[in-house]
Amino acid sequence: MSLLKPKGMLRYPCIEDDGVQTVKDFHEVTEGRIFWRSDSPIIRKHSVKDESILKPTLLFIHACVADHTLWDDQVAYFTNKGWCCLRYDLLGYGESIPSESYLSKESRSPVKHHDHTARIAEAFLASDGERRQSSNGKFVVIGLSCGACIAIDFAISSPELVSGLVLCAGGVGGLDIANTADEDALFRTVDQYMAEKDIENAARTNVRIWGDGPQEDEGRLDANVRGKLYNWCKTIATREIARNGGSAIPQEDLNNPPAAQRLSQIKVGTIVAKGKYDESSTVSAMDYVAQNIERAELKEFEAGHMINLECPTEFNNWLGIFLDKFLH
Incomplete structure (x- = not known):
């Protein structure tokens, strides 16, 4: 190097x-x-x-x-x-x-x-x-x-x-x-966790949606990919709650x-x-x-x-x- x-x-x-x-x-x-x-x-x-x-x-x-x-x-x-x-x-x-x-x-x-x-x-x-x-x-x-x-x-x-x-x-x-009614229900669950500042469960549910797939069983996703996606979602949720990142920045x-x-x-x-x-x-x-x-x-x-x-x-x-x- x-x-x-x-x-x-x-x-x-x-x-x-x-x-x-x-x-x-x-x-x-x-x-x-x-x-x-x-x-x-x-x-x-x-x-x-x-x-x-x-x-x-x-x-x-x-x-x-x-x-x-x-x-x-x-x-x-x-x-x-x-x-x-x-x-x-x-x-x-x-x-x-x-x-x-x-x-x-x-x-x-x-x-x-x-x-x-x-x-x-x-x-x-x-x-x-x-x-x-x-x-x-x-x-x-x-x-x-x-x-x-x-x-x-x-x-x-x-x-x-x-x-x-x-x-x-x-x-x-x-x-x-x-989206389907079931998919909308999952998104509302994320919103509720975010309102409660429950970062871990918000991240876990986002992995369920964007990783496993909202119509699939939780756990379908490979463990390594799951861990990577969870860490990203947790970091982004933290920044959103602090209002300095993620969806707190309007686009x-x-x-x-x-x-x-x-x-x-x-x-x-x-x-x-x-x-x-x-x-x-x-x-x-x-x-x-x-x-x-x-x-x-x-x-x-x-x-x-x-x-x-x-x-x-x-x-x-x-x-x-x-x-x-x-x-x-």
Whole structure:
């Protein structure tokens, strides 16, 4: 492992380890600061491998029951395959911190995560000229859950930055699909636990919904995935109760009109994933998205909401086949 001299305004040194250069930094926004991280195969001088191929950067957006580490397995896998990967924490999640002035406001203005995504993408490209040149300033955007919704809004609002979309177990702004009565009852249970500040049971019930699947028996989920999801949900619930993270940070989707009415504007290659055991409204939303984005391809995984965690090998292979199209 080696430490490199920081570039520009980076707050962390660049780290080289096992042929991968990792850069971590914060980007200032009106509401606070956003943590981002890039992991890139090291470009050696005089190397001719893939010299003529422009490869878009992979931009991963996490779920609202996780943080940027949701994508650890995918980043390790695809950097090893020669792809540059960028990810960040949504404001109020992981290492992204709202400012004191924003938190002190009695009425907080909604955060536009798709605008933050564009800011992070531009900050990354500005920090690394070689990557901008080798990627042609383009991204394949991969989002899960609320990350998929943000990815759609980003693709519509910043089409010049997007060359492909991967939408997993998410929703779409402006599409209102009802859950079943049993699913709604589980969500009310979470709300009740949160009102009582019972963080452990709120987290456990969220794992039941987003891990096992609301129609499945508790315990279906692999123990390792369950533990990871529980820890995320517990951390997020703690921040929500403290009103400095999670749903305590209001958000605003793309509107006038919303994304659900603008999917035909998306002209880049798109693949869509849904989980067999996921909540019904998410499954229906992914069906809708696949039907309304031109030439989008839909795949169902034997999983709940957290598809990439439950089926990492199958997910990576599926994503890899899609990415191969950008190499020709």
